[in-house]
Amino acid sequence: MKVVSQNRKAYHDYHIEDTLEAGIALLGTEVKSLREGRANLRDSYVAVKGGEAYLMNCHISPYSHGNIMNHEPLRTRKLLLHRKEIDWLRGKIEAKGYTLVPLKLYFKDSYAKVEIGLARGKKSFEKRETIKARDAKREIEKALKKR
Secondary structure (H helix, E strand, O other): OEEEEEOHHHHHHEEEEEEEEEEEOOOHHHHHHHHOOOEEOOOOEEEEEOOEEEEEOOEEOOOOOOOOOOOOOOOOEEEEOOHHHHHHHHHHHHHHOOEEEEEEEEEEOOEEEEEEEEEEEOOHHHHHHHHHHHHHHHHHHHHHHHO
8 A cells, every 4th residue: 555645634633533445536647646646635625515525625736747638736536435435424424513534645456545534623722632642642752762
C-alpha cells in the first residue's frame, strides 16, 4: 500500500468514530499525478448527493507532462461505494450530526483508494486537551529514553 496523501489535520479537528475504504473515479492524468505524489486533502470533505458520494475540494495537481487535456485540480470526484454503505453514511450524517472527512489517499493493488472517516467535530477545549495529552506522552517517552 503506497500512501499518496494524509489528512493529519482531520485527526486534530475531529473525533474519528469509524473508517471506510472507497474507490475513486479518476481521469488518466489524475492517476499519473497521484503516482508522483501530488495531492492535498487538507480542506476536502465528502458529500452525499442524489444517492452518490463525492469527494469535494480535493486538490490533485495537474500532471507535469500533461498537455491541454490535463484535468481541473479541484474538480469533484465520484467515490465508488456500495448502495448499502452510502445509505448507512447518509443516515449517520442526517441523524447524528456526523461529517465525512477523507483521511488518506493511497494505492492498493494499483487502484486509487481513499479512506473516509465518519467524524464528529471537536470543541476548542478538546483540541487543547489533545495537545496537552500528546505533549505529556512525548515528555514521558523522552524521560524513559534517557533512563
